[in-house]
Amino acid sequence: MKEVKYCYVNGELSLVATATIGINDLALLRGYGVFDFLAVRQGAPLFLDDYLARFERSAGVLGLQLPFSSGAIREMVWSLVRINGLDQAGIRLVLTGGYSEDGYAPAVPNLVILEHDLPPRNEQLWNQGIKMISYAHQRELPEAKSINYLTGIRLLDLLKKEGATEALFHDNGWVRESARANFFIVSEQGRLVTPEKKILHGITRQRILQSAGHFIEVEVREVALEEVFAAREAFITSTTKGNLPVVQVDDHLIGDGKPGPVSRAISTLLENQIAAHISQTVQAQV
Amino acid sequence: MKEVKYCYVNGELSLVATATIGINDLALLRGYGVFDFLAVRQGAPLFLDDYLARFERSAGVLGLQLPFSSGAIREMVWSLVRINGLDQAGIRLVLTGGYSEDGYAPAVPNLVILEHDLPPRNEQLWNQGIKMISYAHQRELPEAKSINYLTGIRLLDLLKKEGATEALFHDNGWVRESARANFFIVSEQGRLVTPEKKILHGITRQRILQSAGHFIEVEVREVALEEVFAAREAFITSTTKGNLPVVQVDDHLIGDGKPGPVSRAISTLLENQIAAHISQTVQAQV
Incomplete structure (x- = not known):
């Protein structure tokens, strides 16, 4: 597996090895969050708009708002694919309930974008x-x-x-x-x-x-x-x-x-x- | 609310303000984890052994093993109560699926122990x-x-x-x-x-x-x-x-x-x- 070096945390390009999320995040405390996962082939994220639309719908079901526009997230995904340089991979978008004041009610969501190396199919x-x-x-x-x-x-x-x-x-x-x-x-x-x-x-x-x-x-x-x-x-x-x-x-x-x-x-x-x-x-x- | 200064992350006493968990943790990626929550009254954690026993049972249902003995966790809870100095509070134990290799199968669990200030009851x-x-x-x-x-x-x-x-x-x-x-x-x-x-x-x-x-x-x-x-x-x-x-x-x-x-x-x-x-x-x- 190739090592994936970079990810995005709340819009900031970050090193995967040191990227973290605070311990009061509602994903950790209450499993409250949504995600999506799309494929990268030949360096191109596939059907990205379809996945972004679903990601936003999923967030809506949980009453969470994307902290960035779909356009801005699209740019981050493309930027990540280019900078990590993987031909074949997966992109994971994660949106959490954020840093809750009382450990239960959602706050401003945290957005993490990760890339994963994918082995060729068996x-x-x-x-x-x-x-x-x-x-x-x-x-x-x-x-x-x-x-x-x-x-x-x-x-x-x-x-x-x-x-x-x-x-x-x-x-x-x-x-x-x-x-x-x-x-x-x-x-x-x-x-x-x-x-x-x-x-x-x-x-x-x-x-x-x-x-x-x-x-x-x-x-x-x-x-x-x-x-x-x-x-x-x-x-x-x-x-x-x-x-x-x-x-x-x-x-x-x-x-x-x-x-x-x-x-x-x-x-x-x-x-x-x-x-x-x-x-x-x-x-x-x- | 009083500010709670310290928590435990994987057995290390840490500042709540800067304590984090890595972004590949299975709680964040898959909502996979268990927790428990007990009360502190007059500086004493109440019925701690009952809660520790349930915490371990919950972990077992998800196939997770506590990375510390019950005795060691008990000591951390007492230590946190003393060092934060709150008379009336809540203690949250969180055990996650850990840093998963493939983003799905559980790994070595992460253990977080948090204290929360609790207002007097309404x-x-x-x-x-x-x-x-x-x-x-x-x-x-x-x-x-x-x-x-x-x-x-x-x-x-x-x-x-x-x-x-x-x-x-x-x-x-x-x-x-x-x-x-x-x-x-x-x-x-x-x-x-x-x-x-x-x-x-x-x-x-x-x-x-x-x-x-x-x-x-x-x-x-x-x-x-x-x-x-x-x-x-x-x-x-x-x-x-x-x-x-x-x-x-x-x-x-x-x-x-x-x-x-x-x-x-x-x-x-x-x-x-x-x-x-x-x-x-x-x-x-x-």
């Missing part, structure tokens, strides 16, 4: 697909990308024991998402289906919903766990994972237990969108 | 009692005192608008607790009743359950919201609040809309326990 994982385990859990304030990952992180040991990569959260048998990704199936009827409600509206999910209709019928609605077990294909989607095939949920093989043709087609679709976006972004910067 | 609030509003919400990992207060903090604006002090969380009509306190009623049948499951096991709640049986019949079981509306009395309990009478929930007056005799008796019971504890603790320190 092709074997994409070629083989992953196993998920179902888990009864409804994420709190699901429409906001809050920093709360209590259940997701706590499940890491169980996932390891079960040989699974992610947990598939369901609310009384209605499928939602995993801790860090959205979820799709190709139904028995050959339609692309993804849960509608009480989920985070992923940027990758949105891109698929906007473009997959050209080659497959798409349904956004409640999805039952039983429908997943009987699905032809399944995959999860996220900024870092793109679409990652799911070949097993609990003891149920999905389809023939191998990544299917729709998953592959969606991968190509996403790669094409990213390539087009990079070429536009690089042209705009020249 | 007697008017205790004499008049408070209003609550019911709110459908089940706390995540309720048995751990995690730092996650997303819903509680987000409700502050609604509480203000409704003229209420706290929200009464219920899970499909089954009463649980408020964001920062346990909940009791005196039922129509004259029994002291408090919810049993999916709640934080409060230290004040526990003290009441251990001692109230001398003058009232006690039941620990599921409590329906309808039973609250018809109750003779209600109160919430916490470290800072002791037992605080509830005289209204939504549009329903509780009893005659004034604090009742059982609430007053429990207040006396708690005050006597605290007085006895302080005198024992001070003797043990002499």
